[in-house]
Amino acid sequence: MIRPIPVKLIEDVARELTARAAIDIPPDYREGVRRARDAEQNRLARFVLDQMLENWEIASADRRPMCADTGLPRYYARVGNEAVIEGGFVALERALRRATAEATAAIPLRPNRVHPLTRADHDNNVGAHAPEVTYAFEPGRDFIDLTTVHKGGLFGSDYRMLFPADGVGGLKRFFVDTLVQFGKRGLACQPAVMGVGIGGAKDTCVRLGKEAACLRAVGSRNPDPAIARLEEELTALGNYVGIGAMGFAGTSLVVATHVEVAFTHTGGMPVGIHSFCLSSRRATARLHPDGRVEFRTDPEWFTDYYRRETIE
Amino acid sequence: MSAIARLDDVAMDVVHLTAPVSDADIAQLKLGDVVYLDGLLYTAREGVYRKVVDEGRGLPAGLAAMTNVNFHCSPAAAVRADGSYAMEAVTATASFRFGKSMSRWFAASGARVIVGKAGLTELAYREWFVPHGAIYLTTVGYGLGATYGRAIKRVVDVHWLAELGIAQALWVLEVERLGPFLVEGDREGRSLFALANREINLRLGEIYAGLPRYAQSRIGETTPEDEIV
Numbered sequence: 001m002i003r004p005i006p007v008k009l010i011e012d013v014a015r016e017l018t019a020r021a022a023i024d025i026p027p028d029y030r031e032g033v034r035r036a037r038d039a040e041q042n043r044l045a046r047f048v049l050d051q052m053l054e055n056w057e058i059a060s061a062d063r064r065p066m067c068a069d070t071g072l073p074r075y076y077a078r079v080g081n082e083a084v085i086e087g088g089f090v091a092l093e094r095a096l097r098r099a100t101a102e103a104t105a106a107i108p109l110r111p112n113r114v115h116p117l118t119r120a121d122h123d124n125n126v127g128a129h130a131p132e133v134t135y136a137f138e139p140g141r142d143f144i145d146l147t148t149v150h151k152g153g154l155f156g157s158d159y160r161m162l163f164p165a166d167g168v169g170g171l172k173r174f175f176v177d178t179l180v181q182f183g184k185r186g187l188a189c190q191p192a193v194m195g196v197g198i199g200g201a202k203d204t205c206v207r208l209g210k211e212a213a214c215l216r217a218v219g220s221r222n223p224d225p226a227i228a229r230l231e232e233e234l235t236a237l238g239n240y241v242g243i244g245a246m247g248f249a250g251t252s253l254v255v256a257t258h259v260e261v262a263f264t265h266t267g268g269m270p271v272g273i274h275s276f277c278l279s280s281r282r283a284t285a286r287l288h289p290d291g292r293v294e295f296r297t298d299p300e301w302f303t304d305y306y307r308r309e310t311i312e
Numbered sequence: 313m314s315a316i317a318r319l320d321d322v323a324m325d326v327v328h329l330t331a332p333v334s335d336a337d338i339a340q341l342k343l344g345d346v347v348y349l350d351g352l353l354y355t356a357r358e359g360v361y362r363k364v365v366d367e368g369r370g371l372p373a374g375l376a377a378m379t380n381v382n383f384h385c386s387p388a389a390a391v392r393a394d395g396s397y398a399m400e401a402v403t404a405t406a407s408f409r410f411g412k413s414m415s416r417w418f419a420a421s422g423a424r425v426i427v428g429k430a431g432l433t434e435l436a437y438r439e440w441f442v443p444h445g446a447i448y449l450t451t452v453g454y455g456l457g458a459t460y461g462r463a464i465k466r467v468v469d470v471h472w473l474a475e476l477g478i479a480q481a482l483w484v485l486e487v488e489r490l491g492p493f494l495v496e497g498d499r500e501g502r503s504l505f506a507l508a509n510r511e512i513n514l515r516l517g518e519i520y521a522g523l524p525r526y527a528q529s530r531i532g533e534t535t536p537e538d539e540i541v
């Protein structure tokens with residue numbers, strides 16, 4: 001008899017994840033910024049990074065959001081193939097909407113979500129297609145990994161259709177274009193985690209770029225050695241551009257670059273680039289059918305199964 | 313003051329200001345000074361600008377006499393069940409979006425100090441700020457929400473909450489040592505970011521020389537030296 005994961009538990013955990021994401025900077029990103037700070041020679045850029053490191057301590061000590069742009073709260077659910085949810089996925093989605101609204105008032109978060117044309121605001125971060133819930137599945141598991149991401153900022157992301165003739169050189173040009181456009185005046189709130197999605201269809205590469213930025217921990221490498229090398233090259237290139245924190249001259253532009261690929265049209269090489277800002281907010285919990293909950297900061301979203309290439 | 317020609321010349325002197333900020337204090341500020349603020353200020357972004365500038369409603373009565381500091385900000389705030397306000401974090405929103413309203417905004421609001429994110433161009437400062445004796449302080453990070461939030465002593469008042477919602481309403485805040493901010497636009501209309509961009513642009517030619525042209529370019533493709541803000 002398979003035990004269902006209680007929906008009340010999902011709602012309670014989602015509220016807790018929302019608070020943790022908004023308040024506590026993930027340690028992998030914080031240490032990346034600390035390394036960027038130690039390498040930074042420009043006084044102004046270094047001052048900015050010192051202030052950020054202190055800001056995160058204040059946020060955790062006071063239990064207040066690290067940034068008042070509390071982003072767009074959304075969820076990623078990696079569901080075990082053997083997991084059962086009490087009330088089904090509709091109950092899960094309703095629980096996530098309730099949790100988002102309640103956490104928005106309780107923490108409080110900024111009610112960022114508005115109607116795009118009328119600008120009507122429900123003051124609770126819930127609305128049409130908000131919060132988004134993205135699903136992925138995993139064989140041989142009876143639990144759910146639930147992650148919330150609160151990506152803020154309007155800058156630092158771009159999409160471009162490149163072509164096979166552009167190759168890695170063209171990809172690097174697009175990467176630098178994006179960094180320069182949004183790095184000046186620090187509009188992207190760098191140093192950022194850069195996510196680069198290559199291939200698939202337009203929506204695939206945009207989604208993969210975002211997931212690469214937001215759902216991989218700093219320090220992780222793509223398992224394909226050639227892609228892992230490209231990640232390092234892009235990070236080095238980004239920090240050689242000469243732009244530091246807040247757009248002052250310097251070297252602190254990129255904390256890490258994460259590249260993910262999808263098989264694409266034979267004639268094209270679409271690319272989606274995302275940057276996860278100085279408030280790289282994410283939090284994850286594993287919910288077991290017996291009610292156990294394990295919190296962590298690494299979403300572990302990119303599994304071998306997720307990256308599979310063949311017929312099984 | 314005119315000695316500041318490059319980022320390396322910036323002294324980063326620490327300055328404490330009290331709002332309303334006097335013309336004499338404003339005139340003292342040098343690019344890159346690190347500023348902390350005491351007293352009252354208010355948040356105002358698109359919704360409030362629409363009311364004050366486009367609809368000609370003016371600031372709420374008495375506010376202009378209390379402070380001349382406008383924060384381009386929407387807070388992470390909530391109205392509690394007992395009607396009081398919770399405000400834990402504040403950070404600025406990018407200020408370029410207010411560009412074309414700034415001159416009329418200064419005339420209507422009496423504001424002299426703008427606190428925001430990422431500043432405006434030197435052209436904008438010269439045309440819209442300098443004639444009103446106004447300067448621009450940029451927040452730091454960006455994203456010092458918790459640091460700034462800790463400096464809020466009290467929500468004094470909130471206006472247009474029902475009409476504009478929490479994020480866009482005008483919040484009047486009493487603050488103690490709110491900062492650090494950096495002087496980005498000074499009394500003469502110079503910009504700290506413009507200094508930074510001039511140094512960055514020197515390097516970009518070399519970076520781009522090593523990168524191939526695109527197989528197909530896009531309409532309106534920018535050159536790396538373009539100022540985007």
Ligand code: SF4
Binds near residue numbers: 071
């Ligand atoms: S981009 Fe990130 S750090 Fe910057 S203001 Fe928005 S949420 Fe905060």
